[in-house]
Amino acid sequence: MLWNTVLLASREIRRNVLRSVLTILGIVIGVSAVIIMVTIGGGATVQVKQQIASMGSNLLMINPGKRLGPGQSTGNIPFKRSDAEAIASDIGSLSAVAATSSQSCKAVFGNQNWSTQVTGSDNPYFTVTNRSIKAGRQFTESEARSGAAVCIIGETVVNKLFGSQDAIGEKIRLNGTSSSSTTSTGSSGSNSSSSTSKDSSDTTSGSGTTSSKLSCEVIGILEAKGQSTMGTDQDDIVVIPLNTYQRRIAGSQDVGFIQVSVQEGVPTEKVQQDIWRLLRVRRHLSPSDDDNFNVMDMKEIVNMLTGTTQLLTALLSAVAAVSLLVGGIGIMNIMLVSVTERTREIGIRLAIGALEREVLMQFLVEAVVLSSFGGLIGIVLALAGSAWLAGMLRVPFVFNAGIVVVAFLFSATVGVIFGYFPALKAARLDPIEALRHE
Amino acid sequence: MTSNVNNPLIELQGLTKEYGTGQAVMHALRGIDLRIGEGEFVAVMGPSGSGKSTCMNILGCLDTATAGAYRFKEVEVNRLSRAQRTLLRRFYIGFVFQDYNLLNRTSAMENVELPLIYRGVSARERRTRAFNALETVGLKGWETHTPGELSGGQQQRVAIARAIVTKPAILFADEPTGNLDTARSREIMELLTGLNGEQGVTIVMVTHEPDMAAYANRIVLFRDGLVESDK
């Protein structure tokens, strides 16, 4: 009896390939869209949370300009090293102050080259950014002071330039391109010092007369940190002493931004105020002048980003819900379009001796088979798709069993309802009425 | 076999059928009295709209009468439940429709097998019997063809094969030759005569053509929902 029902159902599925495929497709789309959206959204949220956890606590970020982001508008008066020194000496309860500049450079080792971010800063940088040295050492006092040609590089740079080779003690060449500088916005014509090329390791032989060049020794490797909240690779970095950076890469005394880490337990608001007041004085702003710098608490930025991520997740979920609905309506359409044909089919079956119960059972089996098949394909596709997408977007892949179940149940329900209920109506008719149906 | 009037297979008494209600009521059958014995071959004739199909559908348990008595093997059909009437169709009745009513995109073989599936016949026996039924109607070699790939006459023969594959006690055929040319019609009639003569299947057939009615051994004439003559 059951076997016969399955036989009849499977024959009917095979006979109506298009209808079956469309039904399955509707469910696949619905299920996979929901799962992918929610999984990616969840991954992004988890990532932001990880970021918050990995970030040094009580970090303040001081940028020139009124808004967030270094060097966004032209005409900003950049900071000098002395600003950072003033903050360090005048303001209490700070654990570290780092003056930092950075720009993108091409790093070359042997015949390998890789475009990366060169950061000029001193040892406090590692404290404020909560980074540790995995191998090798930090800068020495004299290296920092004299602007020695040494660097500490991130995991990504190691992989790109050295592969599995040992990087410590090797020399890499940095070719700065003045156009993509992120800090020296106000200072042009700064490559006078680099064009003289009197480096200890006179390897410069090629072209690139307009760009600055520096050959420096790798003295340390940073512990990997992964992706930042903004989605940049934090291990794609070369750190050199600030003096080295100013003289050999940027060619100016400017500092891009200052990062301050406040001691544990000290409220950041007060420190923020103190720094603000100090910098207004140092930058000769009269009480009526607008700020031409900003002091931001990194926690604020992170909270903002978390909010954005959550909003994004909500938005993605809404889109997903719509696709689930569209999938459902698709199934409904297919089922309703075929109602006439199916009613006639039911009439034929009833006329040759099928019981109402047997006909309904067949339709139920059909609907369940198609829906669960579609659901399973959808789940497999969605998991593969979100794993791939998570890799592409560099967010963690967070498996969410709940949404898999919900998406599956919803689609299966839609499939079964729209597969079964038209049949329910038809199977109650007298055979002759079902046969006459138009 | 000969007709057994004392113990009829089918007995109708004052059977009526109305369509619609109130002002728009349509009396399709106005009180049919009819007895059909086992082994008979009855032709039902009459003008269009006289109620032939309506009567056949009620006889075939596809439709229900408004009033009157219908006894099948001395069982009061009007008192049976829906499911019981279905089982009556399943085990005793074969029905051939004027417009075939085959399942689309379904091979001749699977169409003919269908009633056997609902009877719970094993797969192996099903195939043999369906194969033989198709051979009986002269469709050997056409088993895998779907209705769309068959001519009207061939489809009608598949429908007949489906009706006789269960070896029913009675076969109803509503204008089985209505869509066919004379030569094809004669083939079908020969087939029915053979079934009636050799296998003793009782046959009730509606037809418009006197030529076809001549194959039967009794002709019932309908007019305006009543039996006008019976000979």
Ligand SMILES: Nc1ncnc2c1ncn2[C@@H]1O[C@H](COP(=O)(O)OP(=O)(O)OP(=O)(O)O)[C@@H](O)[C@H]1O
């Ligand atoms: N479903 C229905 N609803 C309303 N009236 C119907 C219905 N079916 C049949 N009738 C009416 O009942 C009467 C008898 O119809 P029926 O189909 O039995 O005639 P018939 O003798 O088979 O005619 P034909 O030779 O044309 O097939 C007709 O007047 C028809 O209009």
Ligand SMILES: [Mg+2]
């Ligand atoms: Mg008719």
